[in-house]
Amino acid sequence: MKITFCCTDIKPGPWIEDLRAALPDAEVSVWQPGDPQADYALVWAPPQQFMDEQPGLKAMFNMGAGVDGLLRLKLPAGVPVVRIEDAGMAVQMAEYVCHAVIRHFRELDVYEEDMARGAWTFRKPRVRSDFPVGVMGLGVLGQRVAQALAHFEFPVHGWSRSPRQQGGVTTYSGAQGLEEFLGASRVLVNLLPLTDETRDILNARTFSQLQAGAYVINVARGAHLVEQDLLDQIDAGHVAGATLDVFRTEPLPADHAFRRHPRIRLTPHASARTLHHDCLAQITGKIAALERGEALTGVVEGARGY
């Protein structure tokens, strides 16, 4: 069995080594133009040439949850694209989002600033029922985030393309359910896949439909958010602030208006990192399943884009 590794921005060394250890019978190498046909590929933002030269793959493993980068290419027909389904990312996403929600809800920044300047002052405790959280996207990550927010007793609303049920979450779906979902939400968490339908979905209109004093958390893709609309809504006072992990241009330009904005908290696309060992176990497990002729979960449906 031949496995090839073609990943931009990921150091190949540890992956090659660990794939060889996990699958001692496989030939594992870093892809080079002109290489012979491989059976399986691990890819992240590969070039079109890779796709053109590897039409006979049994499967291609995308080294992350979002496959929007891959689907911009012309893919070889009939090669299943398999995305990382969790690999430790869901719990990281739950951590990141809960941290941001709790920090805002509990006004922890205000308390810390007070303490740093020598004060000792209380604020009237906020009431949890005044801070319903809306989660857009109820895939593996969205479900896990919604579950974690419900664990802290926040009212949780969820919105997805097609109808879904989840315990402890009030769900809405489709274009016709969006306005009601937004009206029920004060904190908005975006975990949608990026598709033509969801691009720019965080815009002036959606923000205006959120409850007053809204808070926006974007942990999906930068292209979901119309950045100037967020800045305008914060200036107008309808949106109280935002926590952003993803941006239209990454790395975020050093002089971008989001940097040092007093109401916007930033991280560098670090909300859920692909964890080496979890990811490796998932990929080698799926290769073994394919070799046994079993069906896989996590295969991307090209038409939907996720």
Add this chain to the structure above:
Amino acid sequence: MKITFCCTDIKPGPWIEDLRAALPDAEVSVWQPGDPQADYALVWAPPQQFMDEQPGLKAMFNMGAGVDGLLRLKLPAGVPVVRIEDAGMAVQMAEYVCHAVIRHFRELDVYEEDMARGAWTFRKPRVRSDFPVGVMGLGVLGQRVAQALAHFEFPVHGWSRSPRQQGGVTTYSGAQGLEEFLGASRVLVNLLPLTDETRDILNARTFSQLQAGAYVINVARGAHLVEQDLLDQIDAGHVAGATLDVFRTEPLPADHAFRRHPRIRLTPHASARTLHHDCLAQITGKIAALERGEALTGVVEGARGY
């Protein structure tokens, strides 16, 4: 039925009004020296004179979880002291502690500082198994905190005076179990009641028994912590930092070494506030149960001090 209200630092107005609304047959008033004997009392840091003048109470409700302030007084014999068991405090404590643990574990402050100065840099993701969390005290609050940490898949250890079992938590008990518990923990969360046995329990010796790169979260009482020992252990590098909500002197003096310390995060005893409506419902429910002759939960055992 006569109910008296004797609480330092709590505005009586809303309590009196809401008690009257909830128990329309009761006479409710703010305690004054020389008042006639009441049936029930709501107290927070009352004077000794109150205790001396109200020996015939059927029960005394302490308006918080910690009764250490009350037990320093000479209490009338045979009057049950009932503490607030939850009243929305457990979920607040879970929020506060999880926020602090996630912030430290995920290095979110480092990322935010990087982003504010125009950078876009990644750190090697920390591994969850390297950050076992030890929760001292497994009462209502400690159990809820341990459960929330387990929800985020941290290895959780719990230590209590007498043996306890909790799903997802490795438990230890008594003086003989303390060293093993500390050695299994890297992040230490203190939720113990303050008693003669637990005073100063967070000291140079306990810190030195924690795993290297330890992190300390004190949300119980300031007198649990030997403050200089914490500063010394941070200087020595064995303890990486701390999140502190309680202090030996409250309000924390404006010139205290903890203020503006780069590795210590502070809040003003705000980790779990007594929420008016939850607390009121609990007290009125318990008065009704007592009037029906039923047994109560939350009655403090004076000899143990909690």
